[in-house]
Amino acid sequence: MASPTAAPHASTGDTPEESLANRYGGAQRRPSAGVSRRVRLVAALAVVAAVLITTWFALSTSIGKITYKDVGFEVVDDHLTRVTFQVSAPADTQAECDVEVQDAQAAPVGFRTVLVSGLEPGQRSAPGDDTWTYTVDVRTVVRGNTGVVHTCRSL
Template sequence: MSHHAHAVHAQDPTLANRYGTDQDRPSRRRLWVGLGVLGLLGAVLLAVWLGLNLSVGNIEYKDVGYTIEDDGNATVTFQVLVPEGVQAECDVLVMDSHAAPVGFRTVRLVSVPQDQRDTPSDAQQVYTVDVRTVVRGDSGVVEACRKL
């Protein structure tokens, strides 16, 4: 019977004897974890870089007010910050009481050179623009500003 037990043992070795030990798995797992961490770090750095590049040099604008002069004219006042050396323009829109456009004008902007600025707020300029309308307007806004 011991001969039979020995024969069964020879035919049924342990899994480690049959398939080998799991020594190369941790290093492969470490490799994938490392690559995942590097990929995630790369994605974060790319997002930060893109965010900074898209925000630096942007034109910032804000509506200040409007005046409806009569049935054919309105004025729109807005504040804008144009980075030095950037040429830009803004679209000014006058709308009626139903928010339908009744007047439109594109205004070319000029940036203040750095050497003429005493403080960062000196870069902001206020524009008051006359806009002709086809009927009496109800409100006026800056629709968009863009680099040229």
């Protein structure tokens, strides 16, 4: 009489590993732990787009704009201060700048609006030169302590 306790894999010739694979399924392929090529490509394109948009915003806010910079001042006497400043603007732009003289407490004691117009191409020191230096006298009610450009705007 045959023994009823014979191992099931013995009759089929399967090894224990094959028997488990048949019962529970074979080893499944796991997805790779790294980032897929498609995700890396999309991320790279997003970074390039962000850089391009940032560059466009930065250039669109600065091209063709009027900028100014204080260079210096000289207190001539109790009622006159000489202010020197630079203005950068496109060549065909006319602008006006408000120059202010302040006392030691930063209170305005003198004010003057100056008409600024771009130099013609023949007057420039270089073809791309769009910065001009101006020196103006500002009358004051008391002795000034500093002279600054308050603002510049196009006309």
